[in-house]
Amino acid sequence: MDRQRVIGILFGGWAGAASLILLTVLLLLLIGLVFVHSAADNMASSFPGPYTQSQLKKVILGLVTMLGISCLSPKTIERFAPLFFGATVALLVGLLFYKMAVGGVVRWIRLPGFQFQPSEMVKISTVLMMATLLRGGLRQSRWKHVLSILGCAAVPFLLIVAQPDVGTAMILVPTVIAMVWVAQLSKRRLSLLALCTLLLAGGAWYSPLVKPYHKERILSYAGFEDVEQVDQILVSFVHTNGGQPKEGTETKSEGIDSDEKSGDKINKDAETEETKDVLSAEEKRQVERIKKFLGLSEVKSIRLGSYQIDQSIIALASGGPTGKGLHMGRHHDLGYLPEDHNDFIFAVIGEEWGLQGTLLVLSIFMLLGFTLLGLAWSTRDHFGRLVVVGIASLLMTQSLVNMAVVIELLPVTGLTLPFISYGGTSIVVSLWGVGAVLSIARHPMVVTHPDGLKKGSSPVRSRLFR
Amino acid sequence: MVFLTFAAVIGTRLYRLQYVEWRQYSVKAATMHRSVLYSPGPRGEISDRYGVTLARSIPEIRVTFLLSELEPVRWVARRIESILSSAPDGLYPWDEDEFYNSLEQLRVRFRKQIARGLTPLEVPWLKKIDPATGARIDRIIQRRPENYPGVRIQRSGEFVTLMLDPMKLFAGEMAIRRLAVEDRRWTPDELWGRVSRAYQMVQDERYSLSTRDWMFRRKRHALLTGLDPDIVVKITLNPEAWPGLYLEEVLNREQPLQPLLSKLLGRTGVVKKEKKEQWEKNEEFIIDHLRLKDLRTIQSLRKVAHHSADQVGHSGLESYLEESLRGTPGAQIRTVDARRRPIGEPGELIEATRGQDVQLTIDAELSQAGIGWLSDTIETNFMSQGLSVPDYKRAALVVLDVKSGEVLGLSSLPQLDPTVYKDAERYREVTETYKNYLLDFSIRHSIDPGSTFKPIVALIGFSEGVILPEEKVLCQGVFDPSNPGSNTCRNHLYGEIGIEDAISKSCNVYFNEVGNRLGLERLISGGRQFGLWDRVLLPHPGSSEYLPFEGAGVEPNKNPVGSAIGRGFELTPLQIANAAVLIARRGDRIPISLFMDPEAPATERSLRFPESTLRLQTRHYDVVIKGMKQAVISGTARKSRLNNWNAAVKTGTVKFKKANNRHAWMMGFAPAEDPEIAFAVVLQHQPGSGASTAPVIEQLLEWLEVHRGRRFGS
Secondary structure, eight states: OOHHHHHHHHHTTOTTHHHHHHHHHHHHHHHHHHHHHHHHSOTTSOSSOHHHHHHHHHHHHHHHHHHHHHHSOHHHHHHHHHHHHHHHHHHHHHHHHHHHHHOSOOOOEEETTEEEOHHHHHHHHHHHHHHHHHTTOSTTOOHHHHHHHHHHHHHHHHHHHTTTOHHHHHHHHHHHHHHHHHTTOOHHHHHHHHHHHHHHHHHHTTSTTSOHHHHHHHHHHTTOOSHHHHHHHHHHHHHHTTOOOOHHHHHHHHHHHHHHHHTOHHHHHHHHHHHHHSOOHHHHHHHHHHHHHTTOTTOSOTTTTHHHHHHHHHHHHHTTTTOSOTTOOHHHHTTOSTTTTTTTHHHHHHHHHHHHHHHHHHHHHHHHHHHHHHHHHHOOOHHHHHHHHHHHHHHHHHHHHHHHHHTTSSOOOOOOOTTTSSOHHHHHHHHHHHHHHHHHHHSOOOOOOTTSOSOOSSOOOOGGGO | OHHHHHHHHHHHHHHIIIIISHHHHHHHHHHOEEEEEEEOOOOOOEEOTTOOEEEEEEEEEEEEEEHHHHOOHHHHHHHHHHHHHTSGGGSOOOOHHHHHHHHHHHHHHHHHHHHTTOOOOOEEEEEEEOHHHHHHHHHHHHHOGGGSTTEEEEEETTEEEEEEOHHHHTHHHHHHHHHHHHHOSSOHHHHHHHHHHHHHHHHOTTSOHHHHHHHHHTOEEEEEESOOHHHHHHHHHOGGGSTTEEEEEEEEEEOTTTTTTHHHHOOEESOOHHHHHHHHHTTOEEGGGSOOOOHHHHHHHGGGEEOTTOOEEOSHHHHHTHHHHOOBOEEEEEEEOTTOOEESSOOOEEOOBOOOOEEBSOOHHHHHHHHHHHHHHHHHHHHHTTOOOOSOOEEEEEEEETTTOBEEEEEEESOOOTTTTTOHHHHHHHHHHSTTTTSOTTTTOOBOOGGGGHHHHHHHHHHHTSSOTTOOEEEOSBSOTTSTTSSBOOSSOSEEEOHHHHHHTTOHHHHHHHHHHHHHHHHHHHHHHTTTTSOOBOOOTTOSSOOTTSOOOBOOOSOHHHHTTTOSSBBOHHHHHHHHHHHHTTTOOOOBBSBOOTTSOHHHHHHTSOOOOOOOOHHHHHHHHHHHHHHHHTSTTTTSSGGGSOOEEEEEEEEOSSTTOEEEEEEEEESSSSOOEEEEEEEEEESOOGGGGHHHHHHHHHHHHHHHOOOOOO
16 A cells, blocks of 8 residues: 555545544543543542543544544445444344343443443444445335334344343434434324334333333423322322212312301311321222322332432532532532433533533534534435434434433433543444544545536445545 | 524523522532431340340430531631631721620620510621622622521621621520420520530630530530430421431430349440540540541441440440440431431441340349348348348349359349439449448458358368368367357357268357368368359350459458358358359369350350369268258258258358347258259348348249249258
């Protein structure tokens, strides 16, 4: 390989979107390193502390592989996508068998010297695989074809849910929908697909795949303080929806009427209040039936997950507009905020850098997201466009969901903040995804057309990149 | 578009949280703190041989106060002084004491208003503060409002006034006074006086700075125990209304059968200075004095940790068994908000663990019955002589199991009045009025054994070969006719007397003669072979030390002739009973045990007991036992009902110059041939002779037959 070619492979194609993507990602990685140090390492220790060093190693590994992938042509990536997808799915299947053998929660593959999370890898491999399958578009496809492609995406989804890691699995849903949409699935089919997704989600609530703690998180988010509150709602539901009104209640209402006449309402009101608190045996049975129907009968305390969120809000909001200063986040530093270096690192940023810091991070993610979407818009290659859209929606959804969880807009999902949260596989795999995107940005398709026009519906890749 | 909308929602929410509402969250974050709640480990239980609890830990709610929270006046003065002193041009020249005195004057006014039933209103405290300093104070108060209770800034014209709400600043005092009113055991002034005393200690320069700091900031000063449950509920539900007051669960030590065995069991209390020093020396910690944050460290220190509320053994078995009985403190990490309410999930918890339980060989029911027998017999002895029964009865009964060497019964009079250690006046009164009141008369207090020593002297004489079992000694009523005033014998008809009659009739001259032949040295060394002048009870299996509170008696130091009839030296009833066991077992020594040890039964332990150096044969014991049996039939105890049982006894009477002042002893065992129990009983300073103790033994044997199914023959 001549020197000119090597230089071309390494340094060619960085102009435009590629460098902006690289810059934003580097900026996010830097912010991540700073805040992992602040959250996880001792304040007294010099930068980088043990956690930061570990993170730095993974960042370097991720960057090197990212640059390596960015040097590959999209065609090569496309060629290896099924293999990569098959390998990651095989790993998930292997984990599933292992889980069935040993029980409990199994998400990691531990090898001497390192460990990784196949579910993180499968996110990227699914995007690549879907891009490969959808590159021909879905406008003219039959249902059978559409369903077979969606079935292919459902395999990793179900395997991740079975781990169980519903948060990671849920990220795949908007990603696949975005890719299917870009693949020009008709609006009617897309609507039908969305409806099916909603129905499936509803059905999943009662399936063993959704664990009680998932329900706790969702109900906690929905604002239920405790079981009693759910009880009260259910009781009112029972009363208003065919439940037999109990005799006592009827007597009370009569009593109030008669007492209003006699002018002695206060005592009777008090009695009514007392009686309301007491459920009859029949009501209790109905409540239990409804709770069982809703899958709530085993939930001990619905408000359990709220501590983390409460602390996260206190930490983030106490930073105010300007923040307490780097390494001055006392609230997370004193250990009130669990997972502060991981899922809740955005709260640490909010505490130490304030509103300006959180908006900065949000803006960088938005900049990255829209740069990626812009790249997708300008990419002529269908495979490339689908990959960029898939990766963009993956990163955008994950980052926005993570932030939304921290500020209590969504229930706790367990998703990390891409490029910033502490974590090996997540960082490296996210950078692989960025590597794939950079590959597409650095290797734009030269469109040729038989009649010499610059646009057409059957683009053919330039020989240069074959 | 979807992403943009989502991002806009997030941005709006961030704006609301971090720009609009951030101050309230900032205060929340600043006032939240992590609190480690330590709990003392319950001590192990002490129970009798049938599992009846003799001593146990019972939880009790105690109100404590934290001075720094209850009494923030000094701190407010100091903080305000610190802010104002940094104002330019020395605008505010007052020092901390002046601020403090000013606040104290406000307190006086506050108390008067409260006493009149008025609600004190907010008052201006410092006026005409320049706006810049005022703004600074305002900022600081906003940041840490909990440091400035009741203080706020009010702008009036171009100046600023520092307003003070006495109801908030003196909320701690209000809480104490309210508590006194609701509790009704103390007046508000008395209860507040406790806080004042604690505060005086903080200001006492004799204590080191770190101790004073600890006493002020972290020490939970005990205020009240035994609270009404209603008050406990009130404080728990609304801790904000009781600033500086904390409810703690403490473990008190209870002896359900008190005063039975109280002297043996000993007492517990809060740790004393000497004990603390010993802990420090042994690198043991008072865990709640440390400022630990993570449970891992707490876990690693627990084994060598104590709690400041731990009940520590001060005497008796509670002290001797301290290491076995003491529990291990627990800890719970809780996050509490500014109102001290635990928030979030229940924190991590290390359960306090109970100390080791100890089971004694004693039969509590028997010991309790023994108290009654002793008391009744003393009363009978006084009343039969037409004397009034004194308040201070001194007596003891020891019952040992001959087969196993276990202590079955320990009864001691006087029993301990439980109020003695709680009331200093009462303590002084009993210790000054009643000699040896605090001693256990069965195992600790020693007196002259009188004639109960004679069987032992006989056996020592046989062992040493100074007298033969068949040898007779001429008793003419006095050992040395040239000195008719001393060593007399008026116990039987004069003439030649053998060992059996000498024991049954308790001839003094016979034993004077044996003592004379033995000499003091052989008498003492022989006596030691019977366990005399030494500690008898085997150490607890977990310890190598003998019970320190067991009496060892006093050795004879002169006059072997007089000593041979049990005068001029001292023994405890336990030692006498132990000697009775040895005689009953015909010289087969067995250790005497107070503690049940399933892992090493007494028979096994006896194998480790050193062999006796006495050169005695069974026939030597047989003649002595025959004499003791004879005592019941035709000897000193012939008038008792003891001949209804197959018992072997030896009576003893120690006379004093004062009339009707005697120690009456009886030792022995039953059944005589295959003994099961050995006993020693003594009634001190009463008019009866040794035989007058017989009702105690009669009732003992009867009780054991009825209640414990033993058979003592007839």
